[in-house]
Amino acid sequence: MSTAAASTAWTKVRQQPSALARLFDNKAFLIVVCLLPAVGLLMTFLTYPLGLGVWLAFTDQTIGRPGVWIGIENFEFLFEDPIFWSAVFYSVFYTAVATVGKFALGLWLALLLNQHLPMKSLLRAIILLPWIVPTVLSAIAFWWIYDPQFSIISWALMEMGLRETPVDFINSPWSARWSLIAANIWRGIPFVAISLLAGLQTISPSLYEAALLDGASPWQRFRHITFPMLMPILAIVMTFSIIFTFTDFQLVYSITRGGPVNSTHLMATLAFQRGIPGGQLGEGAAIAVAMIPFLVFATLFSYFALARRKWQQGESND
Amino acid sequence: MSDVAASPGNTNTASAAPEQMAWDSKTRRVVLLYVPLACFLFILLFPFYWMTVTAFKPNAELYNFAEHNPLWISSPTLEHVYHLLFNTAYPKWLWTTMLVAVASTFLSLLASTLAAYAIQRLRFRGSQYVGLAIYLAYLVPPSILFIPLATMVVQLGLFDTPFALILTYPTFLIPFCTWLLIGYFKSIPYELEECALIDGATRLQILRQITLPLAVPGLISAGIFAFTLSWNEFIYALAFIQSSESKTVPVAILTELVTGDVYQWGALMAGSLLGSLPVAIFYSFFVDYYVSSLTGAVKE
Incomplete structure (x- = not known):
């Protein structure tokens, strides 16, 4: 801009913005407008249903008939119901085993990927695939892999002479439970591996050099450098993983639908079965509400037990 | 490729460095790194391979493991895709x-x-x-x-x-x-x-x-x-x-x-x-x- 133009602009009265523009310049108004869509949607379709769900758990509502308050009768009924307890047991078992498996294998994969490798980014892209593909669709592939007659795993084992008969994957309770856990671990590894890899890459190499000079063994380097430095990310990823494994629905529903004889019901699939096809909305809601204490406990545990280190060091939790 | 990584010029980056200083790396690297990595890749990708193979296999091959190797398709077909899209x-x-x-x-x-x-x-x-x-x-x-x-x-x-x-x-x-x-x-x-x-x-x-x-x-x-x-x-x-x-x-x-x-x-x-x-x-x-x-x- 030339000096002449600048000096004229200096004396010119600034053009007044229109009333609408001025309204949008009002900070309080702008804050409300900006937050309204997100907060409105979340309030209507998340907070309200959460409350409604808790209320439904204390009613006998069925599909097509509004419920009346029946106190804790739903919970009393569930307390006597062996299928409910088996679902609680399997949910806890499923979450515990799958989480341990996912994190052990995921951490191992992350450590492998953190080495010098050719085609690193391509590898990462491929490894994330199981996580990208819709769960139900890969679950159907697992269902086919677990087929009692035409399972490819059975075929391979029989070809190698390790077994005479096809493996029974999903037709008896315990083998079905383990097969589902295996499928869940398969799906969870990529996410854990890639997020832990991000954590690994933030660890400064100079720490390892110093440890090496002090004569630390590979295990000591892992135990005293890698692991503690990874803790904050591990805590967050684990919280998420535990919550979404505990409330898992898709995998079990696609592969076994809770069978054989209700042995693989998770709390979510049982809630669905009782609530939507069964029509007992109140009872389904009660099962769903019964998940909340477990979730709160898991969140608090993984957050405080694992992330403690972070705030002990006085870092700001920004 | 692994030679490049193992060359001394690269030792200052990432955590692979200490490994190379400690051991004569090549076999060790294959056993500890490439073999597990290959297993991971195989397990993570196999369901997709199996999905693809099944999608293009005629039914005769699909349910007959005795005569056809299930891991391969002898006569690929679009019949399933066709059925899906038009029926x-x-x-x-x-x-x-x-x-x-x-x-x-x-x-x-x-x-x-x-x-x-x-x-x-x-x-x-x-x-x-x-x-x-x-x-x-x-x-x-x-x-x-x-x-x-x-x-x-x-x-x-x-x-x-x-x-x-x-x-x-x-x-x-x-x-x-x-x-x-x-x-x-x-x-x-x-x-x-x-x-x-x-x-x-x-x-x-x-x-x-x-x-x-x-x-x-x-x-x-x-x-x-x-x-x-x-x-x-x-x-x-x-x-x-x-x-x-x-x-x-x-x-x-x-x-x-x-x-x-x-x-x-x-x-x-x-x-x-x-x-x-x-x-x-x-x-x-x-x-x-x-x-x-x-x-x-x-x-x-």
């Missing part, structure tokens, strides 16, 4: 899924960009707590909400329409996108906006002409995540949609293609493959955004 409502399901995914992604991106801007840039009293509340909303899983939501959807007259899904998907998309975008806005220098304010720009102009263009990579990654998550969604679509033709792909494959006791594995696998392709293609275009924002989101 079922598959194209319609694909279209519904696409519509729902695009609409809910758009809605949540709009809402979460505004929310993230307000929380991170307008900075009001308690903005941190609003941010925290939105973050906590992500921890409420759909499995807890679907029963009360189903009653709401019926009451609102949205049952069995795509709107039921378009309006409910943002409940898990908005928290995630907002969280991601807050992190992204944080990385844009505040001074740019201050300069614009001093130059007399209105807040809306700043948002439209300065902040948003700079936040495009963040918007893209939030969009990809939202799209994939809504393509993946299952439980709401299962509970809120009843009529065959307005189902989404994951639900329809499981409820419409599984008929009776004899499963048509060829068609099921073809359906799964076709249903995974759009996300996989979409993903392959934006893979860098995806990985970096995933790692970025976790680091936050």
